[in-house]
Amino acid sequence: MLHLLAFLALAVASDTVDFGRVGQGVMDVETLVQVNTAVEILAKAEFDFPEAAQRLWEVNDGLPQPDDKRFAPEAIQFMMSTPQPPPEYAGPSPWQAGLVGSRQCKCLAYLATGPEKARKDVARLCVVQALRLEWLLPVSTSEQDRGFFAAVGSLGFTGGVIYQHSEMGTVLHEMSAQAVRTATRLLAPWSEGTGDAYCQAAQALLEAAPVPEAVLAPSHELDVFFDQINLEHPDMARVARHIKLRNARAAKATYIVALSGRFGQREDWPDVRPDRTVNVAEADDLCRNVFALRSDGYTRQDFGKEVDWTFLAEGDPTGCACLNAHRWANVLLNAYKATHDEKYAYHLSRLFLSWKDSSPVPCGRSEAPWSLPETGSRAGQIFPSILMGLADHPRFERDGLFPMAQSMLEHGRYLMTHASQDGAALQIEASGLATIALMFPEFKLAKSFYRAALNRLARANALAFLPDGMHVSCSPMHQVNVIKAIGAMHALATATSWPIPDSVTASYLSALGALAYLTYPNQHLPLFNDAGPFPPTVHGIFDVALHVAERDAFAWFASGGTQGKPPLRCSHDFPDAGYCVMRDEWRPDGSVFLFDAGRLGAERPHEDKLSFTFFAGGRELIGDAGFYACGYDAWAPYWWGSWSHNVILVDGLGQHRALDGEEIVPDPDRRFIIGDGFDFAEGWYRGPYSSRAAQVRRSVRNAGENEPLRGIAHQRCVLFIDGAYVVVCDRVLGVDCHTLELLFHLAPVVNDDATGEDGRPHVRAVSLDIEDDGAVITREEDVANVAILPAQSDGIEVTSHIGTQSPVRGWYSLYGRLPSPEVVYTCRTQLPKTFQTVIQPLPPGSDTVPMAARAVEVECPDSQACAGLRCGDDLFLLSYTGTAEITCEDVRFAGTALLIRRNASGRATLAHMVDGKRLELAGKKCTPSRSPFPVSR
Structure with a gap:
């Protein structure tokens, strides 16, 4: 018995929560006894294995044929030498659902033939494999092949045999019934009218170990409900007395009192409201x-x-x-x-x-x-x-x-x-399933729910979270939704002392840290990728997080800055997602510039590489338009394509990364350098451009209507200076003449104090002026403004689209579908071509004057792609091609980027360099006062 329990604890733990470290509350003695009973049943039961199911066996599943004399010894050897990988591992393994199903069929066939040798050992392997299929099979249904049908059929057959031979009313009896339900429901879509031999074999297995139809059908009868309750649970003593007297009505009344008392103790429960x-x-x-x-x-x-x-x-x-x-x-x-x-x-x-x-x-x-x-x-x-x-x-x-x-x-x-196969959906589903067990531990299936849920969640997290903490969707909205789901479950588990795997906690905390850096000062988040029309917010998220881990940053966000401390760094690098977060300070009126220089993202991605958003003065000034509805209508290419983002269009075409297959992550062309008061980021888009019709989600359908444009590359460098202004430098490489459109989407004005009859905030388009020199300045009396200042305007036309439908341009998804200015700088030009643009936040008022921004001449013998511009009293120099010798006025500089700030008398008071090798001012060698430094992972 000790050997059996030790093996089961090891085998089952390797397939679920790690019970030795964090799972004692799940894999307790009661569960071990149920598993031990299941082994005894399978070892002693007499049953027939359908001959048709032999076609479900795989040759390479790790075991020989059941009639092979080596079968039992090799089954024992397999158990001892082939441990299950942790749930987080989703790569090739002998413990994939299809191979597990194949071995399970062989083990059941061996037990059906009646050999006495090592029957308990083979039955033990059967139980361990059934427990794995219980949680893994529903997330492994994407391929309906032999492995899938082997897993479905063998799980249902195993459950049916145990159900027929287990004691009614026990937890094991209900666990086996659930195994049959799972198999029956997963097989149902494929079993009607199909001639597939593998499907028929799986159906034969289910028919060979039938259970009463009532077990499979939902029922609202009181007796049926209380059959699902573990009356030995401490809270159920009074309910059990009424059930023994067959007084279901009294049992119901008593159960209601028990639940009211349990949940009425509000001080014992965390507040997990999603909003x-x-x-x-x-x-x-x-x-x-x-x-x-x-x-x-x-x-x-x-x-x-x-x-x-x-x-x-x-x-x-x-x-x-x-x-x-x-x-x-x-x-x-x-x-x-x-x-x-x-x-x-x-x-x-x-x-x-x-x-x-x-x-x-x-x-x-x-x-x-x-x-x-x-x-x-x-x-x-x-x-x-x-x-x-x-x-x-x-x-x-x-x-x-x-x-x-x-x-x-x-x-x-x-x-x-x-279950869904992966992504945010599976994370939310698994968190919900675990929560049911936490709220209703008296359900006979509570521990099965919890074990399956935590395994699925660990697996989903490993696939859905990038190493930098961002969700693979690269969507702040998905990040919020997943964190809310996991956080609520985790807080409830902490409150009720149920165990959580270390990997789940680590993923949750990492995702929270990522979310903190993406958050605007008003606690809203940008509408990157799959987000809209209601801006995601972190309200309440960090309150729940404090039930999981007491951290200063969580307390700071939860209290709105009155308690705790903000993160140590203001700016932050997301090398895997590709986001560059540039922030001046953690304060309500702070500036945040978010630059997207990375991957496309999963789950309804947008073609928006090198786009950005800018928040300053208490509101978003330039934003991502988000998306509105997800149908394949005339609006879809606008929301998901490049037209609703702050990027460059080429000949009216937008980015179409899906045509180029898998991306390299992290992006080798991207870099982000964080300094003291000066951040520098660089990214590239080298993929094809295509028409609107080809650009719905990641689809390539209709792409042949217009051949994609290739051979064009867009480089964007961003310089964030003390939160005072941002310089966006663009270089478009290629050959021949092309029409380039540089887009800026001005964020609407939101008035949270003025709401409509349904409680939505009042939202309107921003007012703006287009100056003769091409500058665009918003003119708002009561909220912050922004100026878009092109350093050069010759040959460039500036226009503003707002609320057009043919084509769809100038819209924003914010509390509805809202017309909002889309500023476009257009030129027909020979490539290569560069643009330098200064973006400056301005205070409220219609008469605010922005800084002067103009291009200055530079000499750059080592490179044909250098730029210089004056930003007020600052001088900025850039080499698009990396380190170069640049001369401008009395400045000689060797490096990639330089910012020099001068006082009113013209004396240089501050200098920042990127890749700086040498700096001379008026012939004198200088040492930069502060230099950016790369952030370590």
């Missing part, structure tokens, strides 16, 4: 069944007497998902907490019951109202917030508490069976 904003206007609308569907678009829908939970907003296919993510419940909960008006609690309960009654859990994988990410979000953040906020509220306790407990069990079984 703490109080919007009474929107809450009042919801009381009348008027919903603000805020997702990839915005729709205000009046449903009248009954809500249609399958509603699909025209032009926004995500509206239904938004409706069923239950953001509305958070709005009502916040309004109730702020006002204590009973109507909000009443209508929250009413709407939840309406949703539950009209949205039964489906038998198979479904879209809204049971699309997977929304299901995970409900279970992981919305429902827990409601339970902790209203469990002891008389009306909700009476009407909604038990139905929500039923729904959480349904959510758990659904998320256990179905």
